[in-house]
Amino acid sequence: MGAEFVQFSLTPILIGIFSAIACALPGNFLILRHQALIGDAISHVVLPGIVVAFLLTGVVAAIPMLLGAAGAAIVAVILIELVKRLGRIEPGAAMGVVFTTMFAAGVLILEQTDTSRVHLDVEHALMGNLESLVWFRAEGWHSLLDPAALAALPDELLRIAVVCAVVVALMLVFWRWLEIATFDEGFARALGIPAGALGFGLVVTAAVAAVAAFDAVGSIIVIAMFICPPAAARLMTNRLEQQVWWSVAFATLSAILGYVFAGYGPLWFGGQHAVSAAGMIATVSGVILALACLLAPQRRRIGIGREVV
Amino acid sequence: MSPFVDALLLQAGYNAALVAIGAGLLGFAAGSSGTFLFLRKRALVSDAVAHATLPGVGLAFILMVSLGGDGRSLLGLLLGSAATAWLGLLLIEWITRNTRLAEDTAIGAVLGVFFGFGIVLLTVIQTMSAGRQAGLEGFLLGFTAGMLFEDAVVIAVGGSLAVLATWLLRRPMTLVAFDRDYAAALGYDVRRIDLLIMGLVMAVTVIGLKLVGLILIVAMLIIPAVTARFWTQRSNRVIWIAGGVGGAAGYLGAVLSASAPALPTGPIIVLTAAAIFVFSLLFAPVRGVLAALLRHRRFQARVHRRQGLLALAARHPIREAYTLRLLAREGLVRPDGVPTDAGRAQAAKVARDERRWDVAREIHQDAGLTGRYDGLTPIEEVFTADEIAEFDRRLGPPVAVEAG
Numbered sequence: 001m002g003a004e005f006v007q008f009s010l011t012p013i014l015i016g017i018f019s020a021i022a023c024a025l026p027g028n029f030l031i032l033r034h035q036a037l038i039g040d041a042i043s044h045v046v047l048p049g050i051v052v053a054f055l056l057t058g059v060v061a062a063i064p065m066l067l068g069a070a071g072a073a074i075v076a077v078i079l080i081e082l083v084k085r086l087g088r089i090e091p092g093a094a095m096g097v098v099f100t101t102m103f104a105a106g107v108l109i110l111e112q113t114d115t116s117r118v119h120l121d122v123e124h125a126l127m128g129n130l131e132s133l134v135w136f137r138a139e140g141w142h143s144l145l146d147p148a149a150l151a152a153l154p155d156e157l158l159r160i161a162v163v164c165a166v167v168v169a170l171m172l173v174f175w176r177w178l179e180i181a182t183f184d185e186g187f188a189r190a191l192g193i194p195a196g197a198l199g200f201g202l203v204v205t206a207a208v209a210a211v212a213a214f215d216a217v218g219s220i221i222v223i224a225m226f227i228c229p230p231a232a233a234r235l236m237t238n239r240l241e242q243q244v245w246w247s248v249a250f251a252t253l254s255a256i257l258g259y260v261f262a263g264y265g266p267l268w269f270g271g272q273h274a275v276s277a278a279g280m281i282a283t284v285s286g287v288i289l290a291l292a293c294l295l296a297p298q299r300r301r302i303g304i305g306r307e308v309v
Numbered sequence: 310m311s312p313f314v315d316a317l318l319l320q321a322g323y324n325a326a327l328v329a330i331g332a333g334l335l336g337f338a339a340g341s342s343g344t345f346l347f348l349r350k351r352a353l354v355s356d357a358v359a360h361a362t363l364p365g366v367g368l369a370f371i372l373m374v375s376l377g378g379d380g381r382s383l384l385g386l387l388l389g390s391a392a393t394a395w396l397g398l399l400l401i402e403w404i405t406r407n408t409r410l411a412e413d414t415a416i417g418a419v420l421g422v423f424f425g426f427g428i429v430l431l432t433v434i435q436t437m438s439a440g441r442q443a444g445l446e447g448f449l450l451g452f453t454a455g456m457l458f459e460d461a462v463v464i465a466v467g468g469s470l471a472v473l474a475t476w477l478l479r480r481p482m483t484l485v486a487f488d489r490d491y492a493a494a495l496g497y498d499v500r501r502i503d504l505l506i507m508g509l510v511m512a513v514t515v516i517g518l519k520l521v522g523l524i525l526i527v528a529m530l531i532i533p534a535v536t537a538r539f540w541t542q543r544s545n546r547v548i549w550i551a552g553g554v555g556g557a558a559g560y561l562g563a564v565l566s567a568s569a570p571a572l573p574t575g576p577i578i579v580l581t582a583a584a585i586f587v588f589s590l591l592f593a594p595v596r597g598v599l600a601a602l603l604r605h606r607r608f609q610a611r612v613h614r615r616q617g618l619l620a621l622a623a624r625h626p627i628r629e630a631y632t633l634r635l636l637a638r639e640g641l642v643r644p645d646g647v648p649t650d651a652g653r654a655q656a657a658k659v660a661r662d663e664r665r666w667d668v669a670r671e672i673h674q675d676a677g678l679t680g681r682y683d684g685l686t687p688i689e690e691v692f693t694a695d696e697i698a699e700f701d702r703r704l705g706p707p708v709a710v711e712a713g
Contacts, residue, residue: 100527101579104577286418
């Protein structure tokens with residue numbers, strides 16, 4: 001746990017943790033509202049959003065990419081709603097039509113433009129490149145107190161930390177509203193809570209989290225981060241507050257274990273090279289969910305398996 | 310001739326022709342089998358199935374290499390992908406049935422985790438056989454470089470089998486898609502037929518991996534079915550229209566992508582299908598947006614015409630500009646709102662029908678007939694001439710609408 005760890009592993013692990021938490025928090029509500037697949041749709045439209053932002057600005061910079069992807073998510077939500085209403089099509093199919101089309105358009109634009117000089121290729125976008133986000137200037141733990149070295153931290157870390165903080169702040173501010181609107185939308189409306197706008201805001205927040213995490217884990221694996229930790233947490237408890245804490249714990253655990261297994265796991269088996277950290281994080285979160293499905297105290301639906309003997 | 314026409318007529322080279330024919334067949338199979346998924350309201354299960362093929366591809370490659378094989382045999386890779394896709398499908402079912410998690414959560418979890426694990430395997434493979442690029446990444450978005458004859462045969466045979474299976478199983482699958490309880494009452498094993506539908510979808514997904522890639526294949530299952538729904542209300546026609554849409558999108562998409570550089574096959578096929586979808590959404594007869602708009606306009610006109618005529622009969626002035634324009638266009642009023650002779654006659658008719666309905670309600674107590682009164686249905690459609698004559702006898706002679 002010396003200088004090498006700080007240089008090569010500390011920042012990716014932190015980025016992984018922040019991404020996982022930023023995604024898991026809105027994921028809790030998406031799952032409870034039966035909108036888990038909005039996460040699926042968002043994660044697919046992040047790619048076209050980023051591509052269009054890149055085309056318009058010509059640079060790979062954080063702010064335009066965030067705006068582009070959030071814009072794409074909003075466009076997707078509106079289009080899904082339009083297709084649903086105009087065509088009288090069920091939500092799942094409407095989502096499928098919209099996000100695949102937008103994704104296909106994103107890939108097409110990407111292929112049509114010369115983006116080879118920047119790290120904006122399809123595979124990175126899908127798989128992420130957590131391993132490359134290292135802190136070159138670090139020389140050991142004492143670098144954490146060295147302003148010059150701190151200035152050389154990867155931008156991605158600051159970005160995801162800020163986004164994570166914003167997501168946490170939004171959750172805290174809107175907690176009561178979210179809680180009420182999630183479980184009883186009619187009651188929420190009766191209280192004067194703008195439930196529609198709240199739901200829309202939740203989706204946009206999820207989109208922003210997805211974009212910020214996109215750097216680290218790629219656009220598809222984000223789905224696992226949205227869904228697995230909250231789903232596992234859902235099986236642990238009946239209380240929303242505790243569920244959110246559990247989901248944060250599971251998200252953190254997935255990020256740390258996933259990164260460690262990806263980086264050091266192959267060495268234990270005599271391998272030479274690390275495997276995809278993002279993929280491993282998703283895998284670990286899946287294993288946690290599987291264990292929760294088999295063992296968690298509240299895994300059953302109320303009323304199932306409780307026949308009087 | 311332009312490259313597009315060349316490709317359209319299969320004259321743009323052997324490989325392009327193979328791809329176009331294969332894509333057409335695959336599109337037909339995907340469209341027709343995807344219809345059941347759509348009717349069953351489980352369209353996005355196919356997304357999880359598609360993403361769950363990735364670890365299978367990786368595992369099959371590793372297995373084949375460790376057995377001393379080449380590792381790139383398409384059939385082997387497809388078998389592997391089918392295995393994990395099936396596992397993913399069973400997991401979704403298991404999670405939904407045995408835990409409190411909803412199906413959408415299960416779909417998302419399986420999709421993300423299987424895909425993530427697949428990526429892990431891909432990185433393992435990259436390091437494992439360094440120098441011998443497996444090129445498995447092509448399965449993500451489809452291979453743009455074209456196909457081998459062997460691949461085309463796999464797609465053609467697989468696609469035809471899928472279409473055949475769809476045709477053979479269309480009765481039970483339609484039944485389950487529309488009314489599970491009725492199907493169960495008829496003695497069908499609903500769960501097994503559900504799995505059959507999924508199996509068919511999985512087969513199409515696996516066959517389409519090479520051409521469209523696992524991220525976009527879901528579009529070929531969903532978009533044609535949704536599109537076909539605009540054109541008909543009959544389930545047996547939906548299947549074949551969806552097949553036709555899918556086939557056309559596959560063929561045209563492949564042709565388009567062959568006719569110019571930097572047009573990747575998979576995305577172009579999806580965008581072609583999406584274009585057909587948008588066209589149908591807007592212009593389909595009955596269910597399209599334009600048709601609905603026209604219907605609304607016609608309805609609006611009928612309401613305004615009737616209200617205007619009733620106002621004339623009661624000798625109220627018409628203030629609504631649209632009503633006035635409408636009646637003026639028919640020559641029923643002058644532009645200043647004064648009724649013409651024809652207008653007075655029509656107004657008298659409408660007013661009299663209104664009174665006939667009043668009488669009808671007194672005579673017929675059953676709501677089955679008088680319930681059809683909505684102000685727009687002509688009374689002649691509901692009652693016979695004899696009955697109307699009876700109403701008129703009670704009403705007395707017609708009343709003329711006074712001029713001015």
